[in-house]
Amino acid sequence: MEENVADSLLANKYFMGIQEKLPRQGPGLDELTLKALEKVQKLSEIFVVLDVACGVGMQTCCLAKALPKAKIQAIDIHEPFIQKLKDKTKEPQFSNIVVEKVSMFEMGAKFPPDSFDLIWSEGALYIMGIEKALVEARKILKKKGFLVFSDLCYITKDPIPLEVSQYLKEEGAEVIHYEDSIKKMKELEYEVIDSFILPSEAWTKYYYDPMREEIKINREKNIEEKAQETYKMMEREIEMFQKFIKYASYVFFVLRK
Numbered sequence: 001m002e003e004n005v006a007d008s009l010l011a012n013k014y015f016m017g018i019q020e021k022l023p024r025q026g027p028g029l030d031e032l033t034l035k036a037l038e039k040v041q042k043l044s045e046i047f048v049v050l051d052v053a054c055g056v057g058m059q060t061c062c063l064a065k066a067l068p069k070a071k072i073q074a075i076d077i078h079e080p081f082i083q084k085l086k087d088k089t090k091e092p093q094f095s096n097i098v099v100e101k102v103s104m105f106e107m108g109a110k111f112p113p114d115s116f117d118l119i120w121s122e123g124a125l126y127i128m129g130i131e132k133a134l135v136e137a138r139k140i141l142k143k144k145g146f147l148v149f150s151d152l153c154y155i156t157k158d159p160i161p162l163e164v165s166q167y168l169k170e171e172g173a174e175v176i177h178y179e180d181s182i183k184k185m186k187e188l189e190y191e192v193i194d195s196f197i198l199p200s201e202a203w204t205k206y207y208y209d210p211m212r213e214e215i216k217i218n219r220e221k222n223i224e225e226k227a228q229e230t231y232k233m234m235e236r237e238i239e240m241f242q243k244f245i246k247y248a249s250y251v252f253f254v255l256r257k
């Protein structure tokens with residue numbers, strides 16, 4: 001194995017070690033999941049839902065409670081997250097969740113056309129690329145089905161400080177203004193029903209605050225250089241968040257096929 005591949009696998013191991021302990025793996029709050037769900041029309045006709053890249057499933061559980069008659073199919077590729085959500089499905093209130101290891105890259109091939117009334121994904125479609133994800137999701141959505149997802153966008157037309165734009169670029173985030181993102185969604189023949197910006201609390205309450213605590217605990221346990229580097233990199237993200245939140249945040253989009 002090449003040295004840099006081994007290096008990044010090791011960093012990923014320490015990063016995931018922290019992520020596995022968090023209540024969620026990206027920004028979000030149940031109240032915002034519900035706010036987006038409220039925009040989905042005729043909720044009583046939503047019977048089959050796909051949650052793409054569910055993580056440990058905070059939003060999956062929120063959807064399962066809000067839609068008790070629907071089957072919520074949740075997919076992710078990281079075994080420890082999948083296992084955590086599987087454990088939750090033992091509770092009767094979450095028995096309508098089915099969790100499976102499926103890559104989002106395979107969703108178009110894995111599920112037959114017209115499978116879902118609603119496809120949900122919080123903070124994850126960027127992994128596939130939003131345009132590609134929208135095209136693939138469209139194939140497996142039923143006619144007039146809904147796609148609800150959140151994505152990191154610029155939220156102001158003010159000039160973006162170089163420090164912010166460079167940081168996001170370095171992190172591999174292809175960030176554009178959410179209005180430009182909406183234009184692309186329309187070009188891909190989606191009806192855009194609603195969009196709203198996630199407040200800074202959505203980043204901190206169940207994500208960065210517990211992450212900070214976990215870093216403290218793990219820093220004592222894992223003294224290896226790579227571990228320490230990884231924790232520093234994660235802390236830098238939290239620090240940078242204070243700078244970029246004025247300019248960029250996650251935005252929820254509620255679309256219809």
Ligand SMILES: C[S@@+](CC[C@H](N)C(=O)[O-])C[C@H]1O[C@@H](n2cnc3c(N)ncnc32)[C@H](O)[C@@H]1O
Nearest residue numbers: 024025026053054055076077078103104122124
């Ligand atoms: C930023 S987290 C978001 C998790 C969750 N939706 C949330 O908001 O807490 C991204 C998730 O994508 C998952 N993931 C990464 N690559 C994936 C892929 N190719 N297919 C499905 N899930 C993937 C990760 O395991 C992780 O759970």
